Amino acid sequence: MAVQARGKQDHAMRLRRIEGQVRGLQRMVEDDKYCIDILTQVSAATSALKSFSLSLLEDHLAHCVAEATLKGGPEADAKVKEASDAIARLVRS
Template structure:
């Protein structure tokens, strides 16, 4: 079971909102809206995705990584490395 399963509906709702924001961006470009207004909406969509990513990461750490560290061994090391790599990707984006 994935660590986010108990919040799956909340996650899906958040992603649908982001999807709506992106569709709104498409309409803004189609309608030749002012660049700064579009950039403001890009910032909002980016922030929403980052918030979703952090929530998912927290659940991953609390469930998958914590469970693996209790078991110890190579699996624990692999999960910590995997989480560390994911954090590095988020920081770079």
């Protein structure tokens, strides 16, 4: 199942903000801004992406994984494994 319709707009808005942050980083580099100031903004963009990832994961668990576990069987096992793998990737990043 894809992103839920009610969360889709919120996710898109958050990604547009992150995109704006990244564009701001590009301008900072082009304008030869102080490295520490750029690194501060990189940290903010990284935090925003992590927050977005956690929100998306929460939606996935609440909808896709929960729905699959109600049905049971191999699909449920696959969804739980898929979510566990995604969590592991987020933890490593």
